[in-house]
Amino acid sequence: MVTKRQKLEEKETRILAAARDVFVEFGFEKGRMAEIAKRAGVAEGTVYLYYQTKKDLVRAVLEQYWARLTREALEALPEGSNTFDQLQAFARFHLSAFHRDIDYINMNVAARTAHQDFEVPMERVRDYVRVFDQLFERGKDRGEIRTTVPTWVARDMFFGTLEHTARSTLSDDNKDPEAATANLIALFQAGYTDEAPEKTAELAPLVQRLEAAVARLDDLTSS
Amino acid sequence: MVTKRQKLEEKETRILAAARDVFVEFGFEKGRMAEIAKRAGVAEGTVYLYYQTKKDLVRAVLEQYWARLTREALEALPEGSNTFDQLQAFARFHLSAFHRDIDYINMNVAARTAHQDFEVPMERVRDYVRVFDQLFERGKDRGEIRTTVPTWVARDMFFGTLEHTARSTLSDDNKDPEAATANLIALFQAGYTDEAPEKTAELAPLVQRLEAAVARLDDLTSS
DNA sequence: CGACTGGTATGAGGGAAGCTCAGAAATACT
DNA sequence: AGTATTTCTGAGCTTCCCTCATACCAGTCG
Numbered sequence: 426m427v428t429k430r431q432k433l434e435e436k437e438t439r440i441l442a443a444a445r446d447v448f449v450e451f452g453f454e455k456g457r458m459a460e461i462a463k464r465a466g467v468a469e470g471t472v473y474l475y476y477q478t479k480k481d482l483v484r485a486v487l488e489q490y491w492a493r494l495t496r497e498a499l500e501a502l503p504e505g506s507n508t509f510d511q512l513q514a515f516a517r518f519h520l521s522a523f524h525r526d527i528d529y530i531n532m533n534v535a536a537r538t539a540h541q542d543f544e545v546p547m548e549r550v551r552d553y554v555r556v557f558d559q560l561f562e563r564g565k566d567r568g569e570i571r572t573t574v575p576t577w578v579a580r581d582m583f584f585g586t587l588e589h590t591a592r593s594t595l596s597d598d599n600k601d602p603e604a605a606t607a608n609l610i611a612l613f614q615a616g617y618t619d620e621a622p623e624k625t626a627e628l629a630p631l632v633q634r635l636e637a638a639v640a641r642l643d644d645l646t647s648s
Numbered sequence: 649m650v651t652k653r654q655k656l657e658e659k660e661t662r663i664l665a666a667a668r669d670v671f672v673e674f675g676f677e678k679g680r681m682a683e684i685a686k687r688a689g690v691a692e693g694t695v696y697l698y699y700q701t702k703k704d705l706v707r708a709v710l711e712q713y714w715a716r717l718t719r720e721a722l723e724a725l726p727e728g729s730n731t732f733d734q735l736q737a738f739a740r741f742h743l744s745a746f747h748r749d750i751d752y753i754n755m756n757v758a759a760r761t762a763h764q765d766f767e768v769p770m771e772r773v774r775d776y777v778r779v780f781d782q783l784f785e786r787g788k789d790r791g792e793i794r795t796t797v798p799t800w801v802a803r804d805m806f807f808g809t810l811e812h813t814a815r816s817t818l819s820d821d822n823k824d825p826e827a828a829t830a831n832l833i834a835l836f837q838a839g840y841t842d843e844a845p846e847k848t849a850e851l852a853p854l855v856q857r858l859e860a861a862v863a864r865l866d867d868l869t870s871s
Numbered sequence: 872c873g874a875c876t877g878g879t880a881t882g883a884g885g886g887a888a889g890c891t892c893a894g895a896a897a898t899a900c901t
Numbered sequence: 902a903g904t905a906t907t908t909c910t911g912a913g914c915t916t917c918c919c920t921c922a923t924a925c926c927a928g929t930c931g
Contacts, residue, residue, distance in 0.1 A: 433879090452761070458918060468881045473919065535761040538677070538754055577816065577823055578831045585812025586805040593804050600800055608801045608839075616835035656908090681889060691910040696890065 437475050440465040444476075445486045449528045453483055453535040483536045484546055490529050491549035494522060498556050508564030509614050515560060516587060516606040523591035524602075530588075557583055564617075571619045579617065583609070660698050663688040667699075668709045672751045676706055676758035706759045707769055713752045714772035717745060721779050731787030732837050738783060739810060739829040746814035747825075753811075780806055787840075794842045802840065806832070 443464035476482040564570035666687035685692040699705040724741040787793035
C-alpha cells in the first residue's frame with residue numbers, strides 16, 4: 426500500500442533527480458524547465474507546485490550535492506595520521522572532487538552570479554568547510570600548527586588555491602594536480618609548523634658536540 | 649572636420665561606455681540591452697551593428713578592464729625592491745582592486761558561466777597574470793626563489809588565494825585583508841626562499857665556535 | 872451509487888528580454 | 902539633383918520562466 430504522502434514524495438524526488446540531470450548536462454542557464462518537467466514525467470506547471478522557482482530547484486540540487494560531498498570527504502580522510510597528512514589527503518580529495526563535479530561547481534557559481542540575491546545552501550557548504558576547520562584547529566591543539574595563524578586565513582588560502590588550481594589543471598593537461606597539492610601542503614608545513622621545538626631539536630646535536638669539546642678543552646687547559 | 653571613421657568610432661565608444669555603466673550597475677544578467685541603447689542614445693538595433701551579441705559587448709567591456717588593471721598594477725609596484733616585497737605590493741594591489749572592482753569580476757564570472765563557450769578576453773588576462781610571472785621568475789634569476797618551484801603552481805596559489813580572500817573579506821568585516829596578504833607572502837618566503845645561504849648564515853656562529861674550540865684542542869694535543 | 876469537496880495536475884498563455892529585418896533616413900557619388 | 906550605398910530604426914519574432922483557469926482524482930457523505 427502506497428500512502429498519499431509517499432506518492433507525493435516520490436514525485437518530488439523524481440523532479441529533483443530530473444533537475445539534477447538537466448542542470449548537470451546543460452548548466453543552470455541553458456537547462457530548461459520544460460526539459461526537467463518532461464524527464465520527470467509531469468507537466469511544466471507541476472514542477473512549480475514543488476519548487477517555486479528555477480532558483481529554488483537548483484538550490485535543492487546543490488543542497489544535496491554539498492551534503493554528499495561532505496560525507497565523501499569524511500570517508501576519504503585517513504584516521505589518526507598527523508595533521509599535515511590529513512590536510513594533504515583532504516586537498517587531494519577536494520581537487521579531484523572539483524574535477525569530477527565541475528558541472529555542479531559551475532552550476533553553483535552560475536546560480537550565485539545570476540541572482541545577486543541567491544544564497545547557495547550556506548548551511549551545507551559550511552558543513553563542508555568545517556571539515557578543514559576542524560582538521561586545522563586540531564592541529565593547533567596538538568601543537569603541530571602555530572596558534573597565531575587565524576584559521577580563516579589558512580582556509581581561504583586552502584580553498585582558493587585548490588579551486589583555482591582545479592580550473593587551471595582542467596584546461597591544461599601538462600599541469601600535474603599532484604604538484605599543486607604537494608606544494609600547498611609543503612608551504613603550510615614550512616610556514617605554519619610550530620617551529621620552536623624543531624629548531625631546538627635540529628641544533629641540539631651541534632650544541633652538544635660544541636659543549637663537549639669545550640669541556641674537554643677546559644679539562645686539558647686546567648690540568 | 650570630423651571624418652566618417654571618427655564618427656563611427658565615437659558612436660562605438662559611446663555604446664561601449666554605456667554598456668560598461670549598465671553592466672557595472674546591474675550585472676551581466678540583469679543589464680538590459682534596451683537600457684544600454686537608451687544610454688548610448690541609439691536604437692536597440694544599432695547596438696547590434698557594432699556588437700553582434702550581448703556576450704560580445706561584455707567581452708569588449710572586460711577587455712578594456714583588464715588592460716586598465718594591468719597598467720595600474722605596473723604603476724603600483726615599487727621599483728628595485730626585493731622580490732618578496734614586490735610580490736606583497738602586488739598582492740595588496742590585487743586584493744584592493746578586487747574589492748573596488750567586484751562588479752567587473754562578477755561580470756566576468758557571470759559571462760563565463762552563462763555561456764560555456766564564452767571566452768574571457770584571454771589575451772588581456774594573460775597580460776595581467778604575466779605581471780606575477782615576471783616578478784616570480786626574476787626572483788628565481790636573482791637566487792631569491794628556489795628554481796624547483798613551477799611558476800604555475802605559485803601563480804595558481806597566488807591568484808586563487810587572493811580571489812577567495814577578496815570575497816570572504818568583503819562579506820565579513822571582522823576579517824582584515826592585510827592579514828591575508830601578509831600570510832600569503834610569509835608562506836611564500838618560508839617555502840620558496842632558496843634556503844641554503846640563510847641556513848648557513850644561521851649556523852655560522854655555532855660552527856665558528858666549534859671550529860675554534862677544535863683548533864685549540866688540536867694545538868694542545870699536538871704540543 | 873451519485874453528488875460533493877479539497878487537494879493535485881495540466882498546458883495554453885502572459886510577460887520579459889535578446890535579437891532580427893524590412894523599411895526609413897542619412898550620406899556619398901556622379 | 903538624382904541615384905546608390907551605407908547606416909539606423911523600432912515593431913515584432915522567438916524563447917523561456919512562470920501563472921492561472923480549468924480539469925482530474927480520491928476520498929466522504931447522503
